[in-house]
Amino acid sequence: MTQIKQKLGGFLEQVGLFLAVLFYVLFAWYQWWSGVSPRLIRGSAEREAIHHAHLSIGATLFVLLLLIAVIWLLRPGQSIMGRIKKAFSNVANTAISLFFIFMFFSMLCGLAQAWSKGEETPFLGVFNLPQFLDWSWSTAGYNHAALSTIASALFSGIVFVYLFTHLRKYVKPGIAVGLLIILHLVVNLPKPPSLHPIAAFGSYVMIPIFYLTALALYCWAKERRAVYVPVFMVFIVFFLYLPYIAFKVLPPWHQKSAEETVFVESAEPLVPARPQAEIFSTPESLARAEKLVLWCTQCHNAAPSDSHILGPNLVGVYNRQAGTAEGYGRYSSAMVAKGIQGTFWNRPNLSEFLTHGKEFIPGNLMNQQSDLSDPVKLNQVIDYLEYISSK
Ligand code: HEC
Known part of the structure; x- marks a missing residue:
């Protein structure tokens, strides 16, 4: 019985890992699609088609996230309560769990919003970081906006950390990072580079920086050193002003009335x-x-x-x-x-x-x-x- 449970546990872990990779690949393309439709004429059939494809990928991502969560919760080996406790047992786990929950709500609200004929839903928007930031910064109106890119990149950064912790069981950490960078390039390089200066910047420069930052923070937090608090603060402030540094786009609190x-x-x-x-x-x-x-x-x-x-x-x-x-x-x-x-x-x-x-x-x-x-x-x-x- 225990052997079956162990085998099942191992199998489910592989399935979870596979789903995470799938999520990661689809997410990168989801980002790209969201940058395509704004360039097409409003109301045109082409734009509608892309919009629907984009929504479908969004919905698929949501289901994938749900599956990953269910597998993680129900995998044999530990009680559900024990697993939840573990998810919040230290700073690193708590940060990742919170991001996961946040991502989940973010996607749920994003989809709810898109399906409600694109009407603005400010209450939901607060939970929907990419769209919330779009409103306040309005940098490009869609997910390829500078700050949305940051938020989304953070999310993929978390998936990246998740993949890393699994890969590390099989290969050395350096090789794990190398494999993930290769995955990133394979997924991102086929995207047309001239789509939008901000989108290109996000795909090619910022996302890798985020992965490495997320990884560094994760490893840091794992060591349970108080120093990560100021580091987090510095990173947050830095990234809040990154659109200004890169594109001279000022945050809303600096905008003139x-x-x-x-x-x-x-x-x-x-x-x-x-x-x-x-x-x-x-x-x-x-x-x-x-x-x-x-x-x-x-x-x-x-x-x-x-x-x-x-x-x-x-x-x-x-x-x-x-x-x-x-x-x-x-x-x-x-x-x-x-x-x-x-x-x-x-x-x-x-x-x-x-x-x-x-x-x-x-x-x-x-x-x-x-x-x-x-x-x-x-x-x-x-x-x-x-x-x-x-x-
Ligand atoms: C990469 C983004 C981008 C593209 C592409 C772009 N613009 Fe602009 N445009 C801006 C920004 C940002 C400003 C504000 C500039 C400033 O304040 O210095 C602006 C300002 C303007 C203004 C002045 C508006 C005002 O209220 O004073 C006009 C007119 C304008 N753009 C027309 C165009 C036209 C026509 C095109 C296409 C041929 C175009 N823009 C393409 C970003 C862009």
């Missing part, structure tokens, strides 16, 4: 925006422009009801004073100063900004990386900005 906006008169007379029907007379011409602006929408929303993401919402930008979108608190001081000098977003200023941005506003934070040197394309993009700012 709308009342501080200084409004001035335009330095030059403005030609009012034309009526929408005049700007794009055919659906094809509108579709062509929409396609060009797709690139911009990874950082800018361009629909009236949508909030700001990494960049300010572009609805109404045409003929507006630079650096004054309502509720967007992350303008560079260079952009705000340019606006106060009387720069409004008319056609000549937009042309200048979109082709020679760094010279037009030195120190601005827009890194659009797309080539608009072709005047036809440039005009189509500006037409589109005029279109979404007009009636």
Whole structure:
């Protein structure tokens, strides 16, 4: 009987390990998918399909997590109570258990939210770290946001630690880390690198850093030294400001409120925006422009009801004073100063900004990386900005 139990225990452990690897691989792709849909036109069939695929992977991940928890609880060898006690028996175990529980709720709430037609559910959002951080930082509106990447990377870091503790039973620690880094590269390298500067940064730079950090902290905590408390604090503060260090994205407590906006008169007379029907007379011409602006929408929303993401919402930008979108608190001081000098977003200023941005506003934070040197394309993009700012 004990032998059967032992065998069953060993078998279940292998199953748990397999599920954890599966979780890890799917999670990496889940992250990537969430960065793809924002680049597709809202309401298009393609975007819907990706959204659904993304949700299905999310649901699968949730089920995997549930299975891993059940296997861990029911594995023979120890009573359920004994196992739960062990999960909180020391700092390292408690940290991992809390993260596991947190991840679980996070995914549950994320799915509940996605399924409730994407309506915001602030109460649930508090538990849903990636989305909660998206609201407060609004860096990209989706999971590939800078801070979401940090939160998600932390989660995969925990899975990484879990895999490490198991692998270590079979191979030396150094080899275990090496195998996990190889796994990470195999999973991540096929992803297209140019998707989004933040997403790429997350996949290639930050996640490995997180793995190693998580591992270091785990080993540290295992030794039960009080020194890990300040270390944790330093890491937390560091990572809270990492988006600023990397992308100059300030956390919400540093953002300026709308009342501080200084409004001035335009330095030059403005030609009012034309009526929408005049700007794009055919659906094809509108579709062509929409396609060009797709690139911009990874950082800018361009629909009236949508909030700001990494960049300010572009609805109404045409003929507006630079650096004054309502509720967007992350303008560079260079952009705000340019606006106060009387720069409004008319056609000549937009042309200048979109082709020679760094010279037009030195120190601005827009890194659009797309080539608009072709005047036809440039005009189509500006037409589109005029279109979404007009009636
Ligand atoms: C990588 C992200 C990113 C991409 C891509 C991007 N932008 Fe931006 N954009 C920003 C950020 C960030 C700001 C705020 C810059 C600042 O405050 O210095 C901004 C500011 C702007 C502004 C000024 C808004 C205001 O309220 O003053 C306009 C106009 C603009 N972008 C248009 C575009 C267009 C058109 C495209 C596509 C060709 C584009 N952007 C692509 C990030 C981006």
